[in-house]
Amino acid sequence: MTERFILPNRLDSSAAAALAAALLERRGHGLDLDASEVEVMGALAMEVLIAAGRQWSADGQTLAIQAPSLRYAAACEAMGLAPDAPWIGVAAKTGDAA
Numbered sequence: 001m002t003e004r005f006i007l008p009n010r011l012d013s014s015a016a017a018a019l020a021a022a023l024l025e026r027r028g029h030g031l032d033l034d035a036s037e038v039e040v041m042g043a044l045a046m047e048v049l050i051a052a053g054r055q056w057s058a059d060g061q062t063l064a065i066q067a068p069s070l071r072y073a074a075a076c077e078a079m080g081l082a083p084d085a086p087w088i089g090v091a092a093k094t095g096d097a098a
Helices: 013-025 043-058 070-078
Strands: 002-006 030-034 063-066
Touching: 013 043, 030 043, 043 063
Parallel strands: 002 030, 030 063
Antiparallel strands: none
């Protein structure tokens, strides 16, 4: 069974600990993270999402980002991360011809 969790609109440093706790409560089964309401995305909260993605993978469970907001996607891009799965790797840059 996959649970849906709506990410809060403000994911800055002060929200990182609460985000980590909320995700840990849901560990052990698939989880869809709805990022449609995210307006502020900080590096520390992103680290929590990256760690969660890696943990879910190690546990053999799925973790997915659904409906990323424009601000969430822009923050991921600014950090060089893929908005749909920031824990997998660096976002591909388009238009970079060598």
